[in-house]
Amino acid sequence: MPIKTSPSSHQEIPAADLLLGIVRRLSGELRPTSKAMAHLGLDHALDSDFGLDSLARMELLVRIQRETGVRLSETALAEADTPRDLLALMESQPLATIPASPHFATQTLCEIGHPPETIATLNEMLDWHVAQHGERTHITFYVDEERTEEITYRMLQTESRELAAGLRTQGLGNGDRIAIMLPTGREFFTAFYGALYSGCVPVPLYPPTRPSQIEDHMRRIAGIITNAEASILVTDERAKALGHLLRAQCSSLRSVVTVSELSGPIIPQPLPRPNAQDIALLQYTSGSTGNPKGVVLTHTNLLANLRAMEQASGITSADIFVSWLPLYHDMGLIGACMGSLSVGFLLVLMSPLAFLARPSRWLWTIHRHRATVSAAPNFAYELCANKLDDRDLDGLDLSCWRLAYNGAEPVSSDTLSHFAARLAPYGFGPKAMTPVYGLAESSVGLAFPPLGRGPLIDRVDREALSGTGIALVASMEDPNPRHIVSCGRPLPEHAIRIVDATGQVLPERRQGMVQFQGPSATRGYFRNPEATKLLFDGPWLNTGDLGYLATEDLYLTGREKDIIIRGGHNIHPQELEEAVNQVRGVHKGGVAVFPATAPQTGTERLVVLAEIKEFARNKERSRIQSEINRLAIDLLGLPVDDIVLVPPRTVLKTSSGKIRRSACRERYERGVLINAHHKPWRQILHLVYSGIKTQTKRWQHRCVGCAWSAWAWTVFAAIVPFAWCLIVLAPALTLRRNIARTSARLVLSLTGLTPRVEGLQHLTESTPTIVVANHASYLDALILTAVLPPRFTYVAKQELLNKTLAALPLRRLDSAFVERFDSTRGAEDTNGMADLTRAGASLVFFPEGTFQSESGLLPFRLGAFVIAARCGIPVVPIALIGTRTLLRGERRRPHYSVLQVLIGEPLYGKGDDEWQVALKLRDTARTRILARLGEPDTAT
Structure with missing residues (x-):
């Protein structure tokens, strides 16, 4: 497929050469000293050979569109492993440039009656909507950039009941766990509510995205399925082969099926009616493969949280919520999707990959539907503030957006100001930005700010906070105050307190451990009594976060387990990470700060792990190390013990993009920080071998167990x-x-x-x-x-x-x-x-x-x-x-x-x-x- 280099050029260049040139130029900008670039071809890996991470791939898709006129879908971001894969996708696309300033029709919704407070389960909530307005659109899902699919309440109920009947015919029912590994789409909702209608407990899992990370992904999923003792994995045809690999690792997993295989004509049989205290969901938090933590959430927990968030936000059924958040994550599944079920507002869904491929699509979808509410983690707002071209925003109108929730990860005051300033010309009001706080152990939400207040930022004395734990208001002459964003106030019927290490309640502006209680609180972690015991302090639950209260507002200062104590100072790694991310030559989002034990002395050391260009020269590395040390001294008053500069994709992250500091520390102390990224086929072979090995051990264990039983x-x-x-x-x-x-x-x-x-x-x-x-x-x-x-x-x-x-x-x-x-x-x-x-x-x-x-x-x-x-x-x-x-x-x-x-x-x-x-x-x-x-x- 030849492609013209520009609209005015008559010279045609083969698509393969043009694409390879784009990839090499982008890779060369990231790795300017690499001498191997000219030898890299169509079959070399985009990540391990060209060094393109997720953000670099996003930039690559933008450049391909600008230079070739071909607009690739988000599939390229997720599935393409080599330039040849991208070429195949390009050849299947029409040669056309999408206008940068689309003009869409507006959309309005009438308000409907409010579901009665007597509704006690999610099943009853869906049934009520079907009885009242079954043909009303519940979810609008973007199948691709322009094509949408409407899901009404009645359609969702009918398809879910069909799948529930399929589960019941397989002998599954009350309390059985059903793992769901499906991408964002109609089938996910059918499987999720189908599990609820059958009396089973859904366990959402994140589907694999990058072939180069398949082995690590499947090991983490296997840990969750084993802990949940899931009987069935519901997935799509593309992932069935991977699902069968999981069967070798997980003894409880009986079968791997698709939604279509489970669904069929409803066989007349009564479906169980769940109780309010029955488990409605196991929400697995990010953790290691060896100790997954499944938060037990009942129907009562979820509905209490949804009603409290509705009261705090003022959202009604006339609102429209746009979301690209993953459905395996509590903010996307509970906050957006179940919130839509509870309140009755229209939910407009995009794939997470659609956002990552082109962040502007999120904003244009809000514009198109005149959406009033949306939510995202801090990194998404940062991405939009810094990476979008003016051409991506021309004609955009965000004046309809009144609640822009920012949660799920630490909120940066700089991000708030950057995003507000960048989008102000396009109608975004600064008071729309709404930092919130929540955690899976509280279903999802815990603290919301008062309506219409806008972000509240506290300027505190950095030395006083790290040295004494007192959040003193910084003087106006303070050259280096710490800016901490308020997360809001406790939701109705919920309470937050700050305690010290002995459990004593601390007064205002004293930093300590954040605890909470309320009707949304979990009763513990599934089949994990050790973690459950650590979670509770009498009737209060430990969040694992550090913070302080000031005039009822909660201010978070860091994670309890990540805190580093040096010279009598409490060091919060997020602050140094944020600063190091700004150093020239450091990959943004690729920094981890953690304490590590020195093997010779047993003392604790401060370590900075930073991703840089793979082939940076010694002079460049020395400059980066010097800047990091200078930042540490400026921010913390003391130097770093060890600065480790590593290639891209070394810093470990959770599925939602949070830094896994504990896992980085573990690898650092074991001396296995830098691991080679194997080809996907080698990873799959290794998974097969591990499965055979696990099955053999399981067979041996079963034989010994049977002999003992006999x-x-x-x-x-x-x-x-x-x-x-x-x-x-x-x-x-x-x-x-x-x-x-x-x-x-x-x-x-x-x-x-x-x-x-x-x-x-x-x-x-x-x-x-x-x-x-x-x-x-x-x-x-x-x-x-x-x-x-x-x-x-x-x-x-x-x-x-x-x-x-x-x-x-x-x-x-x-x-x-x-x-x-x-x-x-x-x-x-x-x-x-x-x-x-x-x-x-x-x-x-x-x-x-x-x-x-x-x-x-x-x-x-x-x-x-x-x-x-x-x-x-x-x-x-x-x-x-x-x-x-x-x-x-x-x-x-x-x-x-x-x-x-x-x-x-x-x-x-x-x-x-x-x-x-x-x-x-x-x-x-x-x-x-x-x-x-x-x-x-x-x-x-």
Whole structure:
């Protein structure tokens, strides 16, 4: 395909030569000292050979359009790995230049009725919209630059219910996790709401974009799927092969399917109706592959957050929201998409790649639809402020834009001023810029500024803040103050406080750890009790951020785990990173500042990692190092211990573009900071090899597990029937209980399950006592029988009397039975057990009354505690750890587990009011068990 060099030129140049020249010139600007440029051809990699990162690729697409007249789609940004890939895409495009100043028709929407506050789930919210105005457009999605697709509420409901039926026919339902790895589009919403209608829990994952990063991407995704124990991965045809690679890594993953494969005619069957406290979403936060954190968000959490943000923002159903934010990220999925469902405003969606390919498309889409609301991280505003040409903006009108949310990453005061100044000639009002603060642990939003106020920036004394933690207002003569942007005030019904390292609440303008509470707050991380324990400080949740409050506004100063303490000063890496990013020769966005431990001395060092041109000369490198050191001294008052200048794409980032400082530190300390970027085919081969290796280890583990399970059943079959006969035939109660205890100990010993017991001294006295333990397995009673003295009487459910094989030995062991469902009979049983304790009996209760497969402590029934209060006897709480893993739910195959029986100190009731004493005993016992158990509190 020959292409003219300019509209007035009659000379035609082959497209391959012209394209290669454009790529080489751009690469040469980034790497002026490279001698290999002339030898790079069409089949060399755009990233590893030419050194073009995402922002450079964006510039490349702009130059291709200007010099050839061919306007490439965002597919080129994501999928093209070599210039030859770009050439193929160019040859499939018409040779035409799109006008720089399009004029679009405006769009207005009428306001609709507000959904009732009684709606308790997302399913009910969608059903309400369908009932009220099913043909109203819910989402307008840009398939490409000019072509849109309309999704009405009814279309979304119908397609989602079809997919839900498909999930149900595959045996999936209540609580099963469904991983969704789909790009922005109609199929994502079908899969997401289809999972909700089926009773499953959707787990959004970000789809792969760059072939050169496929291995790192798939490893992180595998970590999430493994943690979530997802049963099915819903993806598109292009990613199915990668999905099958994941199956080799993730034992829970049964199949990889597309939306069309799951959808079909609805088979008449009732779909489950979720409860408000059911999990609606697992939102995975950015983290390492080894410790993914899935934030548990219920329908109640999400709707509380959406309603609070609606109240704080004043958004109505007449508003129009334009978003290019990824749907796997809370700001895009919850803030924009679920916000549209909750309020009823029109959502106009673009692909994230469409924005990255041409940031001006975001602004033109706002112009075209006369959108009133949009949101983006700070980097997007910075990109628009600095990278857009006047020709990209000619004719643009942003006067309709009243809420420009800036969140999801630290907000720069410079960015706010640059963007406002750059877009002011095009109607953008400075008060429209709205910095906000949120986090997945609070669903998404936590702090919003008052309406119409505009950005509020605090000038503080830099030395006072880093040295004493006090945010003193800087004097007007201060040559180097620190500018900190307000994130707003807590949303309605939410609260924020600042505490020090000891948990003491700090006054205004004192820097400390930011904590929050409110109805949007998660109950913890999915299957990650260690991280959950660190998240909570009583009823408050730790954000991990540092900041201070001033006249109710929250000001963030950094991340708690990233802070560097040197010479009595608290150093926030973001500030130095922002300054180093401005150094000539440093790749903007490619800077990480972190502390690292020196292996020789064990002391902490300040490290600056900065990406520069790959072949920079020694003189250029020395200049960059000197400027970085000068900046450090100016900003922090002390030099940097180590400045590491690295090639592009070395600094690790999350999927949303945040610097992964901890991961950079880990690689730095291990000495593996710079890794070669392998070709995609080599990465895929490595993933296949890893999958085979993982499958082999899994097979070996499964074989060992099956052998142990068979041995456990053999021991059980050999001992339990014999013990059953002895218990039934033995003449004395003491003898029968000793037989049960000895048999239980023998079973545990022969299977290697003897538990670690702590606190047995609390049960040595022979006085009447009530033991309460958490209930997670059918084997809990067996384990307690092996551990406790043989004087205890077990309280069992009345239903067991209908099972002869169980009822006979339980009666011979003098167990007490209680009615769980008939309140009158239950009260009579409680009175009878109170008489037993007065006669000297000690009782064992499982106050949850039942157990479940999923981890979490259920609410406690009051019977045991009423008896204790009525008879004036102590309650001893016991935490059983590991029994749920040993025999989960209704399964018959046991799995080896490390068992612990943690016996707490006796609790004594005080007071004359029996009911209040019982309530206090119940709450105290449950709190102590929960603290030692390390599982979520399902009562919250």
